[in-house]
Amino acid sequence: xxxxxxxxxxxxxxxxxxxxxxxxxxxxxxxxxxxxxxxxxxxxxxxxxxxxxxxxxxxxxxxxxxxxxxxxxxxxxxxxxxxxxxxxxxxxxxxxxxxxxxxxxxxxxxxxxxxxxxxxxxxxxxxxxxxxxxxxxxxxxxxxxxxxxxxxxxxxxxxxxxxxxxxxxxxxxxxxxxxxxxxxxxxxxxxxxxxxxxxxxxxxxxxxxxxxxxxxxxxxxxxxxxxxxxxxxxxxxxxxxxxxxxxxxxxxxxxxxxxxxxxxxxxxxxxxxxxxxxxxxxxxxxxxxxxxxxxxxxxxxxxxxxxxxxxxxxxxxxxxxxxxxxxxxxxxxxxxxxxxxxxxxxxxxxxxxxxxxxxxxxxxxxxxxxxxxxxxxxxxxxxxxxxxxxxxxxxxxxxxxxxxxxxxxxxxxxxxxxxxxxxxxxxxxxxxxxxxxxxxxxxxxxxxxxxxxxxxxxxx
Ligand SMILES: Cc1cc2nc3c(=O)[nH]c(=O)nc-3n(C[C@H](O)[C@H](O)[C@H](O)COP(=O)(O)OP(=O)(O)OC[C@H]3O[C@@H](n4cnc5c(N)ncnc54)[C@H](O)[C@@H]3O)c2cc1C
Ligand SMILES: NC(=O)c1ccc[n+]([C@@H]2O[C@H](COP(=O)([O-])OP(=O)(O)OC[C@H]3O[C@@H](n4cnc5c(N)ncnc54)[C@H](O)[C@@H]3O)[C@@H](O)[C@H]2O)c1
Numbered sequence: 100x101x102x103x104x105x106x107x108x109x110x111x112x113x114x115x116x117x118x119x120x121x122x123x124x125x126x127x128x129x130x131x132x133x134x135x136x137x138x139x140x141x142x143x144x145x146x147x148x149x150x151x152x153x154x155x156x157x158x159x160x161x162x163x164x165x166x167x168x169x170x171x172x173x174x175x176x177x178x179x180x181x182x183x184x185x186x187x188x189x190x191x192x193x194x195x196x197x198x199x200x201x202x203x204x205x206x207x208x209x210x211x212x213x214x215x216x217x218x219x220x221x222x223x224x225x226x227x228x229x230x231x232x233x234x235x236x237x238x239x240x241x242x243x244x245x246x247x248x249x250x251x252x253x254x255x256x257x258x259x260x261x262x263x264x265x266x267x268x269x270x271x272x273x274x275x276x277x278x279x280x281x282x283x284x285x286x287x288x289x290x291x292x293x294x295x296x297x298x299x300x301x302x303x304x305x306x307x308x309x310x311x312x313x314x315x316x317x318x319x320x321x322x323x324x325x326x327x328x329x330x331x332x333x334x335x336x337x338x339x340x341x342x343x344x345x346x347x348x349x350x351x352x353x354x355x356x357x358x359x360x361x362x363x364x365x366x367x368x369x370x371x372x373x374x375x376x377x378x379x380x381x382x383x384x385x386x387x388x389x390x391x392x393x394x395x396x397x398x399x400x401x402x403x404x405x406x407x408x409x410x411x412x413x414x415x416x417x418x419x420x421x422x423x424x425x426x427x428x429x430x431x432x433x434x435x436x437x438x439x440x441x442x443x444x445x446x447x448x449x450x451x452x453x454x455x456x457x458x459x460x461x462x463x464x465x466x467x468x469x470x471x472x473x474x475x476x477x478x479x480x481x482x483x484x485x486x487x488x489x490x491x492x493x494x495x496x497x498x499x500x501x502x503x504x505x506x507x508x509x510x511x512x513x514x515x516x517x518x519x520x521x522x523x524x525x526x527x528x529x530x531x532x533x534x535x536x537x538x539x540x541x542x543x544x545x546x547x548x549x550x551x552x553x554x555x556x557x558x559x
Contacts, residue, residue, distance in 0.1 A: 107232065111137040111207065113428075114222065114235035116214045116373075119148040120414050121404035121421035122241030123200065125428075128421075130206035132429055137233055138200065139209045139224055146210065147196030149243050149406075150414040152189060153263045158286060160185045161266065162447050165293035174295030178271035181294070185266065216378035219398055237400045239424060240380075240388055241417075242373065244366035244406035249278060253339035258346040259360045262287070272296050272359035276348045278336045279363035280307035282446045285319065287361055289448045292326040299329040299355050301348065306332055308446075312458045314473065315494060315510040319452055322492035322512070326449070331355075368407045383409070392437040394423050402427075413444060441527035445517040450476075450485070450493050453520025456508030456527055459498050468501040472533070474553045476513045482549045485514050495553045497523075497533065504532040515546035522547065 113129050115122040118140035126138040145152050164181035168174075200206050212226035220238050224231040246261040248254060260268060262283050275291050277284045280302025292298045300307065300323075307330060308316045320330055334352040339360055348355040368387040375382050381397035383389040387410075388396050388403035396403050402424045405417035419439070426434040443455035462469045476485050476493035485491045493512035500507050509523045526536055537554040541547040 107230070108234075109137070109207075109231065110234045111135050112235065113137070113237045113239065114220070114233055115139070115239045115241060116222065117141075117148070117241035117243055117369075117405075117407070118146055118196070119241040119243050119405045120150060120417035121424070122239060123148065123196065124418060124421040125239055125241075125404070125424060126206050127200055127203055128425055129428065130200070130203040133205060134428075135205055135207075137207045137209060137235070139212055139214045139222070139233070141211070141213045143210050144193070146193050151192045151196065153266070155414055156192060157185050157189050157266055158262075158290070159447055160188055162286065162290050162449070165290045166449055168293060168295070175271045178294050179269070182267060182269075213372070215372060216374040216380070219378055220400060221378075237428065238378075238402070240373070240396070240401065240403040240407055241405050242369040242407045244410075244412060245369050246362065247365040247367050249336060249339075249362045249364055251336055251338050253341060253346075254362065256339050256341040256346060256360075258341055258358065259339055259362060261362055265359070265361045268359050272357065274345075274357040275299070275359050275361060276301060276346075276355045276357035277361045277363060278348070279361075279365070280304065280309075280330075280332065281363065281365065283363035283366075284361070285323070286447050287363065288328045289323060289326060292323070292328045293449065297327065297329075299357070300331065301334050301336055301350055301355065302330070302332045303335040304332060308452075310458070311454070311510065312460055312496070315452070315458070315496060315512060318475075318492070318494035318512045319448060322448065322450065325492065366406065366412060368409060370407060385409070392435045393427060393432070394420055394436065411442070411444075413442075416442065441524040443520040443524040445520060447517065448512075450490050450512060450514045451516040453511040453516035453523075454509070455520055455524045456506065457498055458508055458510065459496070462498050462507055467507065469507060470499045470501050472497040472499060472554050474549075476549075479549050479552050481552045482544070482546060484544045484546050484548070487544055488514050490514050495549050497554060499533045499554075504534055505530055506533060506536070513546060513549070519546050519549075 112134045113136045115126045115138045126136045130136045212224040214222045214224045217223050221234045275296045276299045278301050288298045306316050334350045336348050336350050338349040340347045370386045379398040381389040388408050390403050390408045394402050404420035406412045423434045441455050446452045473496035477491040496510045498508040506527050533554050536550045
């Protein structure tokens with residue numbers, strides 16, 4: 100049921116703050132198990148959380164639209180129709196998320212409010228004039244993360260966006276400057292370049308994708324540059340000056356003039372204003388709720404799940420967080436984040452970059468003796484799939500334990516990487532060797548076939 104805030108106080112067995120991936124999954128599971136659950140979400144627009152409303156799903160919908168744009172399509176009109184398509188899908192997913200929990204009678208939904216702790220396991224929820232005091236036996240904090248603001252003059256200007264507002268920028272900016280060079284910056288850069296914007300990335304580090312091997316970063320850089328993206332590294336934005344028609348990004352290097360600016364310099368755990376001190380919950384670096392490997396906060400019977408506990412900031416990590424807490428609340432408590440092995444990631448560029456395990460440089464730093472197997476996608480003869488799609492940028496790279504022949508890590512910058520990386524992660528978890536992947540029988544034409552060639556020992 101959806102609760103309006105007329106009630107003045109209530110007690111619930113489980114209070115979930117934030118409708119994120121872990122929180123909603125826990126609310127449903129615990130409600131179905133017979134616990135009384137109250138789920139508080141501050142905004143009706145965010146029912147279902149970041150991923151479906153403003154994060155993964157809307158951005159990947161836009162990425163797809165950008166990828167299939169035809170040469171002759173008018174960029175502005177096409178972008179508007181892509182945004183409409185995005186909004187239609189997201190509206191449906193938002194409604195579906197609400198509908199998913201509404202039939203669970205044990206779950207009380209409180210929407211349109213902001214929750215703040217008033218004491219241990221006690222919160223005050225305010226929505227307009229109304230107030231609701233909630234006490235709980237168990238509290239699960241799942242408030243997510245928010246864009247890190249850029250601390251320079253002019254950052255609140257009318258042409259300056261974060262990853263949420265840029266999805267509705269109107270009109271399509273002819274020139275887009277992006278401050279940052281992480282996953283969000285690169286995904287929007289690739290997307291907007293394909294929508295027809297002239298994109299400039301301004302990254303303060305010496306390289307984009309700072310954690311990756313140089314050859315992997317270079318592969319991504321080359322693909323972006325072929326899309327027309329200008330990448331400037333080693334520069335910091337110092338001011339954003341709006342003259343009423345355009346914005347100039349002053350930097351420690353050359354200034355960049357643009358019609359819109361996207362700030363993508365990280366996301367910080369959403370704990371400000373939660374009053375966690377009143378709850379005895381310790382907050383650590385960058386505002387994250389400090390948790391142990393069972394995701395327990397410093398106060399008794401309080402857990403923190405998802406981005407708010409410091410991440411990694413991935414929807415599926417938040418989903419796995421829910422399993423860890425559920426196993427303590429309804430099971431044998433045996434799950435722990437310390438047991439996670441080979442958790443893959445994908446940055447949805449064109450083509451995407453899938454990553455798992457150690458990079459070559461991390462393996463070297465760890466003193467591992469490794470063999471490296473790598474090949475540019477365009478040169479992998481047994482894998483025609485990229486050619487059939489007309490997208491042959493990229494590099495496939497594996498780091499292999501020289502003694503055991505086990506896969507220690509992989510970087511797949513290629514079409515279908517978002518799928519193939521999961522197979523590699525499973526191989527790592529199960530101890531499948533390089534030789535076994537090399538000898539595998541894979542469908543044709545598929546991206547998996549690359550394993551038949553890239554993992555072969557070099558010919559003399
Ligand atoms: C642009 C973008 C693209 C992304 N792409 C991907 C991707 O492709 N793949 C991927 O795995 N991850 C991606 N991510 C990251 C992913 O979205 C997050 O890691 C994930 O959604 C985090 O979920 P969560 O469970 O921490 O909570 P969230 O889904 O963030 O939910 C938190 C909820 O709490 C609510 N809330 C906050 N404070 C309060 C309060 N005081 N009272 C009540 N409610 C409150 C918020 O409104 C929100 O609905 C992306 C993120 C962004 C921004
Ligand atoms: N596909 C995915 O899985 C996906 C997609 C998007 C976001 N995410 C998640 O969201 C999180 C946040 O992403 P993000 O890209 O915003 O953050 P990030 O922290 O990963 O990258 C931020 C980048 O901005 C640079 N930077 C910081 N301050 C700067 C400044 N003043 N000037 C210029 N550059 C500056 C940093 O050097 C860094 O390269 C990621 O960690 C990721 O987990 C995941």
